[in-house]
Amino acid sequence: MTTPESTDALAGAAIERLTPYLPAVGTTGPDTPGVDSAARSLHRTVAARLHALGETEALAEFVRQPRNNSLVRRLLATAIREDPAYAAELAAAVAAVPPPSAASQTPAGPATATAAATPTPAPPGTGRRFSRRALLIGLTVVVVAVAVVCLIARNILGDLDDSGGLTSQSSCADFRQAPREDRMRALQAIALARGVPELDSPFGLTAVTEACATQPERRVGDVVASFRD
Numbered sequence: 001m002t003t004p005e006s007t008d009a010l011a012g013a014a015i016e017r018l019t020p021y022l023p024a025v026g027t028t029g030p031d032t033p034g035v036d037s038a039a040r041s042l043h044r045t046v047a048a049r050l051h052a053l054g055e056t057e058a059l060a061e062f063v064r065q066p067r068n069n070s071l072v073r074r075l076l077a078t079a080i081r082e083d084p085a086y087a088a089e090l091a092a093a094v095a096a097v098p099p100p101s102a103a104s105q106t107p108a109g110p111a112t113a114t115a116a117a118t119p120t121p122a123p124p125g126t127g128r129r130f131s132r133r134a135l136l137i138g139l140t141v142v143v144v145a146v147a148v149v150c151l152i153a154r155n156i157l158g159d160l161d162d163s164g165g166l167t168s169q170s171s172c173a174d175f176r177q178a179p180r181e182d183r184m185r186a187l188q189a190i191a192l193a194r195g196v197p198e199l200d201s202p203f204g205l206t207a208v209t210e211a212c213a214t215q216p217e218r219r220v221g222d223v224v225a226s227f228r229d
Contacts, residue, residue, distance in 0.1 A: 010076075010094065011077040014042065015072065015073055017097040017100070018042050018046065020039075025039050025040050046059070087207070087210050088208075091203040091204065091206045092203075092207045168219065169219055169220075171218070175208075175209070176209060176212050187199060190220060191204065196224055196225065211223050
């Protein structure tokens with residue numbers, strides 16, 4: 001069951017995640033390069049509901065002027081509150097889009113032309129020094145990566161121990177009855193194991209919990225895996 005606070009938070013997050021990609025994501029074709037596919041999917045999810053509500057002009061105004069989003073925010077909050085299936089769909093779409101700080105990238109400028117017509121030969125032995133340096137850097141990266149993987153694995157195993165006994169085989173009914181902290185820890189491990197790491201977030205937890213509401217006997221792992229399709 002959603003609360004006014006959670007519906008407003010999810011609607012606000014959808015606006016926040018979509019805004020950096022406007023107006024491009026709402027005015028370009030599906031094959032336009034340089035537009036994030038997750039952002040395009042989130043725009044489709046928002047646009048489909050607004051079209052169904054007959055609020056096409058509200059969507060167009062939001063695309064033109066993203067700051068004028070109060071009407072779209074209210075419409076989304078109402079849809080989330082009245083339609084749990086749509087709430088789950090929107091939460092998954094929001095979770096797949098990186099936050100604004102990660103989404104904003106400085107575009108690369110045009111390549112500068114080189115004035116030299118003839119390349120200057122490198123000093124003898126330079127290639128060997130660079131090769132050794134590259135090898136050392138590569139080995140360092142591998143060691144660090146292995147350490148990070150081990151740390152993540154240890155944390156995941158610890159989370160499983162502390163998740164109140166919830167696993168991918170737990171029923172949706174048990175999952176919904178568990179404390180929020182236990183559900184969040186269990187979802188972190190299950191989402192990673194099922195190849196849906198983007199669900200490891202508060203919005204992902206909302207999506208899975210809402211999806212479980214209509215199918216209490218289904219296994220949590222199967223519900224999580226369904227977001228991968």
